[in-house]
Amino acid sequence: MYVILLLIVTGIVHTALALFLWYDSLNYIKVSTSAVFSYLDPFFAIALGFIFLGQKPTIMQIAGIILISISGIMVSLKESAQKSY
Known part of the structure; x- marks a missing residue:
């Protein structure tokens, strides 16, 4: 049960939230700047x-x-x- 809870937290916080913040920030910065950040x-x-x-x-x-x-x-x-x- 503990492992499943860790998987859910990792999936929500470290994946979904991080990707949401990343894609939302793309509205405010240039593509070339975001490419540098991704590198x-x-x-x-x-x-x-x-x-x-x-x-x-x-x-x-x-x-x-x-x-x-x-x-x-x-x-x-x-x-x-x-x-x-």
Whole structure:
């Protein structure tokens, strides 16, 4: 019974509520900004795993974080450069 309760809470809070908030926020931000945020999901998963669970990231994960961060910065810089024209 306890497992079923955990599944229901996880389904409602961590899935339904999170997706509702995400899709609702898309009404207020640009698609390119939301794409950058969606790319940061693995970064936050690794960072929060390190902070709260003590999981040490591997070299491949660190390389992925760096590449994701660089691509997010590049998209943001490109978007801000296009605004100036």
